[in-house]
Amino acid sequence: MTATLPAPTLAAAGARRPRVPTSLLPVVATFVLFVVLFAVGSARYENFGSAQVFVNLFVDNAFLIVLAVGMTFVILTGGIDLSVGAVVALSTMVAAKTLQAGLPAALVFVLVLVIGATLGLMNGLIIHHFGVQPFIATLATMFLARGLCFVISVQSVSIEDPTFRAIATGSITLPGDVYLTYSVLVALLVVVVAALVLHKTRFGRTVYAVGGSESSALLMGLAVGRVKVGVYVISGLCSAVAGLLFSFYMLSGYGLHAVGMELDAIAAVVIGGTLLAGGVGYVAGSLLGVLVLGVIQTLISFQGTLSSWWTKIFIGTLLLVFIVVQRAISGRRPASRSTGA
Amino acid sequence: ACGGGGEAAPAGQSGGGGGSDKLTMGFAQVGAESGWRTANTKSIQESASSAGVDLKFSDAQQKQENQIKAIRTYIQQKVDVIAFSPVVETGWDTVLLEAKRANIPVILTDRSVDSTDTTLYKTFLGSDFVAEGKKAGDWLVKDSEGKSEVDVAELQGTTGAAPAIDRKEGFAEAIKAAPQIKVVASQTGDFTRSGGKQVMEAFLKSNPDIDVVYAHNDDMALGAIEAIEAAGKKPGKDIEIISVDAVKDGMTALSEGKINYIVECNPLLGPQLMDLAKKVKAGEEVPQRVVTEETTFTQDEAKKALPDRKY
Amino acid sequence: MTSANPSSTPAGPAAEPAVEPVVEMHGIHMDFPGVKALDDVSLRLFPGEVHAVMGENGAGKSTLIKVLTGVYRATAGTTTFDGRAVRFAGPGAAQDAGISTVYQEVNLAPNLSVAENILLGREPRRLGTIDGRAMRAAARVHLDRIGLRLDPASTLGEHPIAVQQLVAIARAVAVDAKVLILDEPTSSLDAEEVAELFRIMRVLRDDGVAILFVSHFLEQVYEISDRMTVLRNGRLVGEHRTAELSRLDLLSAMLGRELTTLEEVGRLAEQAAEQAGGTPVLEARGLGRRGALAPFDLKVAAGEVVGLAGLLGSGRTELVRLLFGADRPDSGTLLVNGRPVSLRSPRAPIAAGVAFCSEDRKGEGILADLSIRDNLVLAVQARRGWARPVPRRTKDELVERYMRMLDIRPNDPDALVGNLSGGNQQKVMLARWLATDPSVLILDEPTRGIDVGAKAQIQKVVAELARDGMAVVYISAELEEVTRLSNRVVVLKDRVKIAELTEPSVDDIMHLIAQHDPEPRLEAAS
Amino acid sequence: MTSPDLPAPVERPAGASLGARVRGSRLVWPALALLLLLVGNTIASPSFLGVRLQDGHLYGSLVDILKNGAPIALIALGMTLVIATRGIDLSVGAVVAIAAAVTCTWIAGSPDPTSASAALTGMAVAIALCLVLGLWNGLLVSVLGIQPIIATLVLMTAGRGIAMLITDGQIITVNNESFSFVGSGFLLFPVAILLALVVFVVVALLSRRTALGLLVESVGINPEASRLAGLRSRTIIWTVYVFSAFCAGLAGLMISANVNAADANNAGLFIEMDAILAVVIGGTSLAGGRYSLVGTLLGALTIQTLTTTVYTVGIAPEVTLVFKAVVVIAVFLLQSARVRAAFARLGRRGGPTRPVPRTAPARPVAARPRPAERVSPS
Numbered sequence A: 001m002t003a004t005l006p007a008p009t010l011a012a013a014g015a016r017r018p019r020v021p022t023s024l025l026p027v028v029a030t031f032v033l034f035v036v037l038f039a040v041g042s043a044r045y046e047n048f049g050s051a052q053v054f055v056n057l058f059v060d061n062a063f064l065i066v067l068a069v070g071m072t073f074v075i076l077t078g079g080i081d082l083s084v085g086a087v088v089a090l091s092t093m094v095a096a097k098t099l100q101a102g103l104p105a106a107l108v109f110v111l112v113l114v115i116g117a118t119l120g121l122m123n124g125l126i127i128h129h130f131g132v133q134p135f136i137a138t139l140a141t142m143f144l145a146r147g148l149c150f151v152i153s154v155q156s157v158s159i160e161d162p163t164f165r166a167i168a169t170g171s172i173t174l175p176g177d178v179y180l181t182y183s184v185l186v187a188l189l190v191v192v193v194a195a196l197v198l199h200k201t202r203f204g205r206t207v208y209a210v211g212g213s214e215s216s217a218l219l220m221g222l223a224v225g226r227v228k229v230g231v232y233v234i235s236g237l238c239s240a241v242a243g244l245l246f247s248f249y250m251l252s253g254y255g256l257h258a259v260g261m262e263l264d265a266i267a268a269v270v271i272g273g274t275l276l277a278g279g280v281g282y283v284a285g286s287l288l289g290v291l292v293l294g295v296i297q298t299l300i301s302f303q304g305t306l307s308s309w310w311t312k313i314f315i316g317t318l319l320l321v322f323i324v325v326q327r328a329i330s331g332r333r334p335a336s337r338s339t340g341a
Numbered sequence B: 001a002c003g004g005g006g007e008a009a010p011a012g013q014s015g016g017g018g019g020s021d022k023l024t025m026g027f028a029q030v031g032a033e034s035g036w037r038t039a040n041t042k043s044i045q046e047s048a049s050s051a052g053v054d055l056k057f058s059d060a061q062q063k064q065e066n067q068i069k070a071i072r073t074y075i076q077q078k079v080d081v082i083a084f085s086p087v088v089e090t091g092w093d094t095v096l097l098e099a100k101r102a103n104i105p106v107i108l109t110d111r112s113v114d115s116t117d118t119t120l121y122k123t124f125l126g127s128d129f130v131a132e133g134k135k136a137g138d139w140l141v142k143d144s145e146g147k148s149e150v151d152v153a154e155l156q157g158t159t160g161a162a163p164a165i166d167r168k169e170g171f172a173e174a175i176k177a178a179p180q181i182k183v184v185a186s187q188t189g190d191f192t193r194s195g196g197k198q199v200m201e202a203f204l205k206s207n208p209d210i211d212v213v214y215a216h217n218d219d220m221a222l223g224a225i226e227a228i229e230a231a232g233k234k235p236g237k238d239i240e241i242i243s244v245d246a247v248k249d250g251m252t253a254l255s256e257g258k259i260n261y262i263v264e265c266n267p268l269l270g271p272q273l274m275d276l277a278k279k280v281k282a283g284e285e286v287p288q289r290v291v292t293e294e295t296t297f298t299q300d301e302a303k304k305a306l307p308d309r310k311y
Numbered sequence C: 001m002t003s004a005n006p007s008s009t010p011a012g013p014a015a016e017p018a019v020e021p022v023v024e025m026h027g028i029h030m031d032f033p034g035v036k037a038l039d040d041v042s043l044r045l046f047p048g049e050v051h052a053v054m055g056e057n058g059a060g061k062s063t064l065i066k067v068l069t070g071v072y073r074a075t076a077g078t079t080t081f082d083g084r085a086v087r088f089a090g091p092g093a094a095q096d097a098g099i100s101t102v103y104q105e106v107n108l109a110p111n112l113s114v115a116e117n118i119l120l121g122r123e124p125r126r127l128g129t130i131d132g133r134a135m136r137a138a139a140r141v142h143l144d145r146i147g148l149r150l151d152p153a154s155t156l157g158e159h160p161i162a163v164q165q166l167v168a169i170a171r172a173v174a175v176d177a178k179v180l181i182l183d184e185p186t187s188s189l190d191a192e193e194v195a196e197l198f199r200i201m202r203v204l205r206d207d208g209v210a211i212l213f214v215s216h217f218l219e220q221v222y223e224i225s226d227r228m229t230v231l232r233n234g235r236l237v238g239e240h241r242t243a244e245l246s247r248l249d250l251l252s253a254m255l256g257r258e259l260t261t262l263e264e265v266g267r268l269a270e271q272a273a274e275q276a277g278g279t280p281v282l283e284a285r286g287l288g289r290r291g292a293l294a295p296f297d298l299k300v301a302a303g304e305v306v307g308l309a310g311l312l313g314s315g316r317t318e319l320v321r322l323l324f325g326a327d328r329p330d331s332g333t334l335l336v337n338g339r340p341v342s343l344r345s346p347r348a349p350i351a352a353g354v355a356f357c358s359e360d361r362k363g364e365g366i367l368a369d370l371s372i373r374d375n376l377v378l379a380v381q382a383r384r385g386w387a388r389p390v391p392r393r394t395k396d397e398l399v400e401r402y403m404r405m406l407d408i409r410p411n412d413p414d415a416l417v418g419n420l421s422g423g424n425q426q427k428v429m430l431a432r433w434l435a436t437d438p439s440v441l442i443l444d445e446p447t448r449g450i451d452v453g454a455k456a457q458i459q460k461v462v463a464e465l466a467r468d469g470m471a472v473v474y475i476s477a478e479l480e481e482v483t484r485l486s487n488r489v490v491v492l493k494d495r496v497k498i499a500e501l502t503e504p505s506v507d508d509i510m511h512l513i514a515q516h517d518p519e520p521r522l523e524a525a526s
Numbered sequence D: 001m002t003s004p005d006l007p008a009p010v011e012r013p014a015g016a017s018l019g020a021r022v023r024g025s026r027l028v029w030p031a032l033a034l035l036l037l038l039v040g041n042t043i044a045s046p047s048f049l050g051v052r053l054q055d056g057h058l059y060g061s062l063v064d065i066l067k068n069g070a071p072i073a074l075i076a077l078g079m080t081l082v083i084a085t086r087g088i089d090l091s092v093g094a095v096v097a098i099a100a101a102v103t104c105t106w107i108a109g110s111p112d113p114t115s116a117s118a119a120l121t122g123m124a125v126a127i128a129l130c131l132v133l134g135l136w137n138g139l140l141v142s143v144l145g146i147q148p149i150i151a152t153l154v155l156m157t158a159g160r161g162i163a164m165l166i167t168d169g170q171i172i173t174v175n176n177e178s179f180s181f182v183g184s185g186f187l188l189f190p191v192a193i194l195l196a197l198v199v200f201v202v203v204a205l206l207s208r209r210t211a212l213g214l215l216v217e218s219v220g221i222n223p224e225a226s227r228l229a230g231l232r233s234r235t236i237i238w239t240v241y242v243f244s245a246f247c248a249g250l251a252g253l254m255i256s257a258n259v260n261a262a263d264a265n266n267a268g269l270f271i272e273m274d275a276i277l278a279v280v281i282g283g284t285s286l287a288g289g290r291y292s293l294v295g296t297l298l299g300a301l302t303i304q305t306l307t308t309t310v311y312t313v314g315i316a317p318e319v320t321l322v323f324k325a326v327v328v329i330a331v332f333l334l335q336s337a338r339v340r341a342a343f344a345r346l347g348r349r350g351g352p353t354r355p356v357p358r359t360a361p362a363r364p365v366a367a368r369p370r371p372a373e374r375v376s377p378s
């Protein structure tokens, strides 16, 4: 007879697992809270509970969604990327300037993507090969990218290119007279592709493994270096895509665009249930995180009576309520056995 | 393209806003990045309530995209008029087009947009930053007549901000007239007192012969005054100071002789804005451009004006 | 100075199979800052053999493995693999070349599923994407192969360390490797699992795989290995055929001295038993925690050693964590010296004189970036509070006393604990608690991954402490160890305390556990 | 739980020569960076190092660096301890603004706005409030177990709003000599830097003469192990956030006193980034654990010198950020073990090379024992 582990262990292990994986709980919590916030808005304000208001969350935050997706990759490995906002600004600036100089839109897209990926690659190499901490390496890149904007031009530069404008102002009308922009489609596509990459490719699974324990991943013989550099390239690329979407949104390039947007992206990712320590999280959560931030902002606009300072206090308070409630819903589940109670 | 508009209630005379004749205005403020901006906001809020305008106000926390989002929600809320201060000229076409489609008239305050399509907004009420810089330069040119060499240190506003760019440009243009005036050092002080002070401290060490300070706003000038005093010099005498804004603290310093000249940049746009809004709603014609009434102050003028300054 | 040791059988042609070695390491030196971990070490690994690398804690076994697989770059020396000189760029490269390794301590991704941990890096793919179903199926096959019935979709981190260790083994044997390296794979396993592992190792060996095996269990080494290489203090002592080297010779080769400690342990335990009794120092009444452990009673008197026995996952760790307030119980009370103690956090139990060494040394025990000195005084310091630092003199005395008592190596109080070998880390943890002069000492697997010498030494220390009046609760996967030391043994099964036996034999315990099972599974390993 | 047995950073090469010891110390690199900047400045403007006595106090660029660097240094000190416990405090900038707002509003509103007593009570009230804010952050992190970056983001956002609420969005100007003294006063040396030094010395004494340093590092290295060793991890974490807020509050007083005004919008804006940068330049890892106060001090001075350099050398505002980025990257590459190893190899070509373990040189953040939230038992 083949000796086996005593049955109880297995039964116990099986029975203990909750139906929803513990790592998904925060995502569910975020979703519930989003619905609640939206319902509160609909109940309180006229015209809030409309399809268009909901769709506008995507229209107005398409770039942030893409940014948060890139950030999710980085954070899953236990890193962080502070340069994303600045890369968005640089992308808008490069796009605006090169379009002004007469480059065809298609070439501009490529150029912007290449620049974004290159800056990401630079981050990745500095972090992985020189052991510089991600927070700092990307902070330096943030200075650099923003600095380059100003080197290109201090002024804001308008985008007049017809192709660009057509894409930017074009919209798709859904039944019920709800319209959305092409950017929304791009953002959703990015989310889907990212989810596939994370869950269905070797690269994606290695991202999680590295976040779970980098040294273990290394000893497991996984391509840790490639993944660590890779996530920053992805984040750089996402920043460039977000930068293009932002250019559509603003139709201008400007060195002061997207100031502090990195914090919005990080907040969205964390609100979406991803652990900053790495290894746990989902892009779907990050998408929900962006929507939550968007709803908060929409609530404030509809309220329409908040002074500048009460706006800040209100955002802070909602953020707090949100985190605490999320914490309560998803509980302090031990992620691993020794996380003990 | 968007097939909307067909159903949108005409936001004209009769107004969709639930029977009452009260005018609803959505105002998208940039932020509260300076005392100037706060005074601007206050003026708009106060004059709205005294003019019986139902004001929906939102603060974009210095982010243009937030401003755009706010304008979108105003469109959703079907307000009667939308007003906002676009600190950046560019990037407004899409959202303004949406407003136009929804038949909501738009008024720009403080700063214009660069759109070639002038039908996107009804009117623009605000100051001309380039002109402000010019006024400052003109005064210096006159003041420097007969002097052989005038070394100027420039304290710029936030890098990339429109008032900083324009005030620099206007000033540079004006001083072309006097070759003896040279800008020997120019650095950003971020429109803040701390920034002005730190930069000035460094300037005083690297360029000991500075004759004039040109600050893009009063706050930086006030910071510079402290640095000059700490270096054992007399602001306004050993080193002349020119600045822009004419906020109360600036005017006080001017009247005390620590600043030599201030170009006003008036934040109190509220009353004029409400006026324009009512006219627009009533379907009256309004001029495409309304310049705020602004002046300049010398030390003597400051002493006279100071008691009645509101901000 | 160099390789050969005159007293051991010289590694001659006699010890050598008639084939070329698949791995040959020669003249390996490895220096860490301040430590010479390997000093002119050689190793030959032949196809179709199980080769044990033996040595005390810190002898350099793991380091040698890491040099071989490219984790470290040797300071000097050559390695040939399959006849070619190699220097692997990293574990990945070694793996690609055909060397499959289970490193000491579990090195897996706790946040991923069991299936992923087994197949990460070589997942079955369809259209370029991972085929989840095929992967789980493949994982189940690999798990079955080592006799582990486990849901492949479950998260690895939810399973106890022993299961994780088995998963790591499953991962390593899932590939067709030329060389399989197992660095202490059995430290958490029970007899059955070890038997299962050995069965697989034999199959692989017969297929011509070269297996490098490290273990501190002499029985296991003698059972499975064909040849062995012995290290001492980073130097090569000799290479031998297992059959030709007696246990005593092996021990003296490893230790460079005679071993008598274990006999002493028995004697000491008896002395302690005579003195034990009287009022309990520690008394648990109805202590329990839903989902973890059914309420139980337990009394431990001064001078008494109470052992906990049970199968993997039976709830031993849970029990002691409740006693210490590491987890909060939801029923019952704990009395220490007759007074109830709050179990909201470990602080009250500690203040009352309870000490606890966790089985998870790295996760819950040591502070890797701090020195031996700092690690050692930590619990004492915590008890005094921040404002009253342990005076330098006292610190030095404590450090001096316990480093000597437990023979902690290297003998440098400023060495970072993260750089110590596993056994020495364990000793530092023990020292940390002994320094608080506790009246109750709870040890969860204190001898896991520890060499024979140190193991005996720790047991001896425990026995001595009991003799001197300390109450001890002792967990070990090795029942011999438990029975040798304990006056009483508490038996757990399925997270319920099922019995308390006085001076039982190993057989008694095994039978008891087996009886409680409808179909007994415990059979002696063949 | 599956934690690495990778080599840890070399702390103390036992028995190494003095030269090697100096090269191995983590203070060398920040010190070198600072030195290089000073040299660069002196080349660009020879009078840079000049210090003279004026009106009974020292005057010169170096003095400016000390004075203007004091707030960053102070905040970075608080940040160092927070980072040592694996945390981060993004709210310091907002706390600066609140401290400034409270003090100036208090002084301006008191019966005699020029009196020393108004200044003193105003400052006391502000600091007290900051301690409350620190308690708040600590509560979120250590009791509710919220990730520090998000927990402190709440106050970062709302705090500036609170400051603006207090000042009604206006810049509050005060005219009070006792208050000015804190920011721009001199006792031969700038009072600000003296205050920062006092705090530095107190913290240094506390962390080395009491057990605080050990306890903070333990909690940062392995919270669960610390808890099981009987440490009050929660209290310790709580305390460092309170201390950080205290430092930020004091820095807020300096910043506002320096210009005799409270600017709720701009006071302390983005200072958290400077402070974090200072801590890291000083050799403390964001992954928590071992920290260096002296390193932080050097880091803060390096950053301030960089800023002053920009003004002194006359770098155009448009390229300022690029310049800063290049310097920061250069400093960190210098510190990188790999680059150092390359230098070392160049230095003694032919000699026996030092073994560089093939694994990542710096202990990666992710390589910590995993469960990061075990600090607080439920």
Ligand SMILES: Nc1ncnc2c1ncn2[C@@H]1O[C@H](COP(=O)(O)OP(=O)(O)OP(=O)(O)O)[C@@H](O)[C@H]1O
Pocket (backbone or CB within 6 Å): A008, A009, A012, A013, A016, A334, A336, A337, A338, A339, A340, C158, C159, C160, C161, C162, C292, C310, C311, C312, C313, C314, C315, C316, C317, C318, C319, C359, C477, C495
């Ligand atoms: N956090 C957890 N999540 C899931 N299962 C858990 C967790 N903690 C404990 N268990 C399960 O509880 C049971 C008892 O575990 P415990 O660690 O007490 O057993 P043990 O007898 O000490 O075994 P070991 O030999 O592993 O130390 C095991 O089946 C284990 O899988």
Ligand SMILES: Nc1ncnc2c1ncn2[C@@H]1O[C@H](COP(=O)(O)OP(=O)(O)OP(=O)(O)O)[C@@H](O)[C@H]1O
Pocket (backbone or CB within 6 Å): C032, C033, C035, C036, C037, C055, C056, C057, C058, C059, C060, C061, C062, C063, C064, C104, C409, C410, C419, C420, C421, C422, C423, C424, C449, C451, D005, D006, D007, D008
């Ligand atoms: N990364 C490192 N840095 C410094 N010293 C190290 C490092 N790794 C190992 N050492 C030292 O090298 C020596 C050999 O350690 P190694 O881990 O190889 O021992 P081992 O034989 O595997 O012991 P154990 O049986 O306890 O696992 C020890 O003295 C250890 O302290």
Ligand SMILES: O[C@@H]1[C@@H](O)[C@H](O)OC[C@H]1O
Pocket (backbone or CB within 6 Å): B033, B034, B035, B036, B037, B163, B191, B216, B217, B218, B244, B245, B265
């Ligand atoms: O000077 C003013 C400046 O302080 C503010 O930030 O923007 C508008 C300007 O007029």
Ligand SMILES: [Mg+2]
Pocket (backbone or CB within 6 Å): C061, C062, C063, C104, C183, C421, C422
């Ligand atoms: Mg080992």
Ligand SMILES: [Mg+2]
Pocket (backbone or CB within 6 Å): C316, C317, C318, C359, C444
């Ligand atoms: Mg156990």
